[in-house]
Amino acid sequence: MNRYAKAMKACTPPAELETRLRERVLAAERPKGYVLRPWSLARKAALAAALALALTVSVGAAVLVEWDAIFTKRFGPEASASPVAESLFQKVDVTSVCGDVTVTVREAVGDSKSIYLILDYRLPDPADRAAVQAAWDSETDRVGCPDVQFYATGEVTWEDLQAGDGERWPALDWTNYAAYSRYSANNALTAYRFTGGSGSSVSAQSYDPDTGTLTYLVRFTTQSQTQNLTDRPLTLLVLPPTVTAAGGEQALADHPAIVTFQPGYTARAQQGQTRDPEAQFSAEVILSSLSITVSCGSTDLADCGALWQAVCLVWEDGGETPLTEMTRGYSGSESSYQADGETCCRTSMSAQFLEPQDISRVAAVRVGDHQVPLQPAA
Amino acid sequence: MEQREQVFDRVYREYGPALYRFCLMQMKNAADAEDVMQEVFVKRLYQAPPFQTPEHERRWLFRVALNQCRDEWKRSRRTELPLEAAALVAVPEPERALLEQVAALPEKLRTVLHLHYCEGYSQQEIASLLGITVSAVKMRMKRGREALRSSWEGAE
Numbered sequence: 211m212n213r214y215a216k217a218m219k220a221c222t223p224p225a226e227l228e229t230r231l232r233e234r235v236l237a238a239e240r241p242k243g244y245v246l247r248p249w250s251l252a253r254k255a256a257l258a259a260a261l262a263l264a265l266t267v268s269v270g271a272a273v274l275v276e277w278d279a280i281f282t283k284r285f286g287p288e289a290s291a292s293p294v295a296e297s298l299f300q301k302v303d304v305t306s307v308c309g310d311v312t313v314t315v316r317e318a319v320g321d322s323k324s325i326y327l328i329l330d331y332r333l334p335d336p337a338d339r340a341a342v343q344a345a346w347d348s349e350t351d352r353v354g355c356p357d358v359q360f361y362a363t364g365e366v367t368w369e370d371l372q373a374g375d376g377e378r379w380p381a382l383d384w385t386n387y388a389a390y391s392r393y394s395a396n397n398a399l400t401a402y403r404f405t406g407g408s409g410s411s412v413s414a415q416s417y418d419p420d421t422g423t424l425t426y427l428v429r430f431t432t433q434s435q436t437q438n439l440t441d442r443p444l445t446l447l448v449l450p451p452t453v454t455a456a457g458g459e460q461a462l463a464d465h466p467a468i469v470t471f472q473p474g475y476t477a478r479a480q481q482g483q484t485r486d487p488e489a490q491f492s493a494e495v496i497l498s499s500l501s502i503t504v505s506c507g508s509t510d511l512a513d514c515g516a517l518w519q520a521v522c523l524v525w526e527d528g529g530e531t532p533l534t535e536m537t538r539g540y541s542g543s544e545s546s547y548q549a550d551g552e553t554c555c556r557t558s559m560s561a562q563f564l565e566p567q568d569i570s571r572v573a574a575v576r577v578g579d580h581q582v583p584l585q586p587a588a
Numbered sequence: 589m590e591q592r593e594q595v596f597d598r599v600y601r602e603y604g605p606a607l608y609r610f611c612l613m614q615m616k617n618a619a620d621a622e623d624v625m626q627e628v629f630v631k632r633l634y635q636a637p638p639f640q641t642p643e644h645e646r647r648w649l650f651r652v653a654l655n656q657c658r659d660e661w662k663r664s665r666r667t668e669l670p671l672e673a674a675a676l677v678a679v680p681e682p683e684r685a686l687l688e689q690v691a692a693l694p695e696k697l698r699t700v701l702h703l704h705y706c707e708g709y710s711q712q713e714i715a716s717l718l719g720i721t722v723s724a725v726k727m728r729m730k731r732g733r734e735a736l737r738s739s740w741e742g743a744e
Contacts, residue, residue, distance in 0.1 A: 217683030218706045223608040235629040527635030528652035578720045
């Protein structure tokens with residue numbers, strides 16, 4: 211093979227290549243020249259007005275990206291100051307009065323496939339606020355989180371929900387998981403559910419005894435291939451939270467509530483698929499996590515841990531960051547199936563980023579020498 | 589701090605010919621190789637991270653070049669073509685046949701062979717550059733050599 215090196219040495223670049231490249235590459239970001247002309251008083255005044263406007267707008271923008279402390283705690287203190295913060299964040303402040311319960315979506319951080327939001331749930335007056343306060347302060351008793359479901363409704367009002375389901379509510383035991391799960395699965399909004407898989411979580415953040423308001427951090431992620439969270443107004447169905455005290459559990463309301471808002475942040479999830487003779491890959495990167503599935507891959511990739519160690523994010527500038535440097539661990543599953551008489555394995559792995567990522571800059575996911583180019587989710 | 593012109597001159601002087609040869613073997617013709625090089629240099633000048641060592645910079649350039657070649661292949665959905673004869677005018681006849689045979693190998697095989705035999709990268713370094721295991725590099729080199737041997741014997 212030394213002959214190969216010798217042959218390649220003879221394969222020299224064209225003499226004029228350096229000049230051509232130099233010209234094009236340096237022109238790629240060369241600042242445009244301008245002609246200096248003396249400015250009239252009118253133009254100076256216009257400039258002053260424009261500067262004043264720009265300052266006003268930038269001050270406004272700075273206020274807009276001042277995230278709530280809950281998000282700062284979740285995503286890290288630098289997250290709201292990162293270049294990506296503005297595209298992820300939305301000051302929502304939409305309140306819905308649902309009978310005696312008031313729910314407010316205060317702020318959201320998200321992309322087209324995942325969302326985190328701060329939800330305030332103001333308890334109805336009949337609720338036992340003393341019991342809530344005692345449970346909140348207790349080491350043994352607890353305030354339960356409400357079950358929260360997400361729907362791509364367009365516009366559905368509290369009155370619509372009441373008209374559709376109101377008759378069922380008095381008979382429902384909101385402390386009984388089986389009972390409220392059946393309601394979550396089948397209610398007046400069911401037709402608007404997100405298709406494909408989804409995941410969600412709710413965690414209690416604070417209780418304000420003065421206003422009787424519980425604050426939650428709610429997360430929702432859809433794996434739908436056809437729907438985005440940003441396509442249309444998003445409706446949250448919020449079932450009654452509960453409080454556990456003295457061994458008993460009681461619901462803090464006797465009906466669900468809904469709140470609808472239009473996600474207005476601009477970040478979009480990135481997705482991609484690729485297939486080669488060795489394996490099929492599908493990957494998705496959202497602001498908070500990466501998930502990847504390898505089907506019929508080599509035995510090296512049949513293990514979630516090996517897959518986690520093999521994945522790199524490829525950035526627009528050509529740089530790469532190993533997933534292991536951006537995450538603390540992973541979750542996943544491995545399975546096998548028969549295809550064309552052969553046993554294939556499927557490995558799915560997902561990992562949460564330590565901080566939200568500017569996913570618009572992620573060009574591809576690389577697994578070993580397999581590259582999965584990413585595009586903004588449809 | 590280096591000015592952009594100085595960066596371009598230095599990077600081209602140190603890595604330009606090697607990157608051109610690598611891109612040529614990947615893209616199979618000089619025009620496409622030049623397009624890829626342009627992208628690589630634009631990224632190097634305007635978007636590159638700070639480099640710890642010259643070797644770090646070299647490895648980054650080859651990695652970006654390989655990614656760019658693969659993107660071009662995917663984007664254009666091109667089929668495997670023979671190495672363009674015009675790119676080999678300066679290469680003597682017996683060596684030209686060898687280059688054509690290497691260029692005809694599957695991309696993964698010719699990449700490891702080129703990086704090892706032309707660029708002098710060790711198997712460990714290739715594994716690190718490509719993000720694969722050393723055993724996978726060894727396997728590809730073995731398969732590549734076997735494929736070349738059989739095509740060489742077939743040609744005789």
